[in-house]
Amino acid sequence: MGGEHEHEHDHHNRPLSDPELRVKALEQVLTEKGLIDPAALDEIVDTYETKVGPHNGSKVVAKAWIDREYKQRLLQDGTTAIAELGFSGIQGEDMVVVENTEKVHNVLVCTLCSCYPWPTLGLPPTWYKAAPYRSRVVSEPRAVLKEFGLVLSEDAEVRVWDSTAELRYMVLPERPAGTENMSETELAELVTRDSMIGVAKVVSPK
Amino acid sequence: MNGIHDLGGMHGFGPVEREDNEPIYHATWEGRMLALYPTTAVLGFYTIDEFRHEIECMGATNYLETSYYEHWLHALESLAIRKGIVTEEELYAGHTATGTTKAQPGLNAADVPKIIANGASARVTTDVKPKFKEGDMVVVKNINPSGHTRLPRYVRDKLGCIDRDHGVFAFPDTNAHGAGEKPQHCYSVYFSAQELWGSTVSRNDSVYVDMWDDYLVPA
Numbered sequence: 001m002g003g004e005h006e007h008e009h010d011h012h013n014r015p016l017s018d019p020e021l022r023v024k025a026l027e028q029v030l031t032e033k034g035l036i037d038p039a040a041l042d043e044i045v046d047t048y049e050t051k052v053g054p055h056n057g058s059k060v061v062a063k064a065w066i067d068r069e070y071k072q073r074l075l076q077d078g079t080t081a082i083a084e085l086g087f088s089g090i091q092g093e094d095m096v097v098v099e100n101t102e103k104v105h106n107v108l109v110c111t112l113c114s115c116y117p118w119p120t121l122g123l124p125p126t127w128y129k130a131a132p133y134r135s136r137v138v139s140e141p142r143a144v145l146k147e148f149g150l151v152l153s154e155d156a157e158v159r160v161w162d163s164t165a166e167l168r169y170m171v172l173p174e175r176p177a178g179t180e181n182m183s184e185t186e187l188a189e190l191v192t193r194d195s196m197i198g199v200a201k202v203v204s205p206k
Numbered sequence: 207m208n209g210i211h212d213l214g215g216m217h218g219f220g221p222v223e224r225e226d227n228e229p230i231y232h233a234t235w236e237g238r239m240l241a242l243y244p245t246t247a248v249l250g251f252y253t254i255d256e257f258r259h260e261i262e263c264m265g266a267t268n269y270l271e272t273s274y275y276e277h278w279l280h281a282l283e284s285l286a287i288r289k290g291i292v293t294e295e296e297l298y299a300g301h302t303a304t305g306t307t308k309a310q311p312g313l314n315a316a317d318v319p320k321i322i323a324n325g326a327s328a329r330v331t332t333d334v335k336p337k338f339k340e341g342d343m344v345v346v347k348n349i350n351p352s353g354h355t356r357l358p359r360y361v362r363d364k365l366g367c368i369d370r371d372h373g374v375f376a377f378p379d380t381n382a383h384g385a386g387e388k389p390q391h392c393y394s395v396y397f398s399a400q401e402l403w404g405s406t407v408s409r410n411d412s413v414y415v416d417m418w419d420d421y422l423v424p425a
Contacts (some may be wrong), residue, residue, distance in 0.1 A: 022283065028301065048230060136222070142408065162214065162416070
């Protein structure tokens with residue numbers, strides 16, 4: 001669809017790629033028709049680049065580690081408990097939180113596309129949306145986790161959650177040792193995105 | 207649809223490749239494409255299920271050879287053309303032929319935070335009786351629709367157990383084809399890894415898959 005513009009006389013510009021041209025055309029035509037507002041697009045682009053991200057989810061985790069009753073609420077009704085902290089909305093309207101323990105290790109995937117809890121984790125990384133992870137983590141989770149540097153004992157129980165519906169999942173990782181005296185804020189800083197997907201554990205502070 | 211997108215359990219894709227410090231958008235156009243989703247979704251000319259199905263219909267090699275946001279681009283172009291929102295000629299030209307068709311965009315910049323925060327839950331408040339309850343043993347139907355389904359091949363005909371009832375949700379298999387929401391209960395269903403993958407995998411492992419009433423029969 002369309003072709004690449006060839007700026008043969010101007011070697012400082014590289015040609016626009018096919019997707020760039022097509023997205024520009026789509027945005028331009030929809031804007032001219034009055035259907036979309038480019039400023040709304042700007043706002044959305046910025047929101048997911050700078051405002052919404054795993055720092056949200058790490059606050060949920062830290063609070064659950066510190067506040068036993070919050071943790072109960074979180075595991076019972078993830079949507080409401082997460083919304084208590086102000087995180088809700090697109091691709092996170094209906095949340096389920098699953099807890100990692102010494103015995104049980106949960107890991108998330110969407111084999112069919114890329115479903116992921118945006119309000120708590122932001123946009124998913126490319127590897128989560130690509131064929132290797134999506135195909136393998138349901139059938140050989142331990143091999144995939146090993147590629148991430150996570151080796152689990154044979155006794156441990158691995159549970160893979162395939163987000164085939166509109167429920168969005170989040171892992172509550174185990175609180176690491178050596179964090180007993182840390183504040184909620186300090187704890188949140190330890191929590192990584194990968195630990196909330198379940199491909200990593202939260203590491204004890206040095 | 208038994209399409210290439212239904213990847214669970216496949217072999218041959220190699221190791222998981224990760225990019226260090228991966229940017230949110232690899233190019234400006236990816237960010238614009240992301241934003242085109244909520245800004246056009248509010249216009250109501252497609253459901254999320256139709257959008258996914260459009261991607262599923264891209265063709266297997268095309269799907270594998272294109273990037274993630276190119277899938278979204280394909281879906282939105284196809285839907286916008288088929289639903290008469292834009293024409294192919296307009297997209298080629300990069301300009302509208304017909305001029306403004308709407309006085310107000312579907313989503314203004316000022317409304318964005320609210321729309322993002324509210325989202326669009328697929329939960330339906332209709333009171334529908336569940337067919338199953340927690341602890342019930344179920345068998346997954348062996349359906350192979352050529353249209354949209356969220357029933358992956360790797361669980362069909364398998365024996366599972368209802369782990370929890372999530373409540374009543376719209377049903378994608380109908381919602382993707384203009385056949386309505388057909389609200390019904392959606393469950394998290396437990397499958398032992400050995401049930402799915404044979405006796406060589408760990409006895410301790412399991413896969414939980416979200417499924418609607420229409421995908422399941424009592425064991």
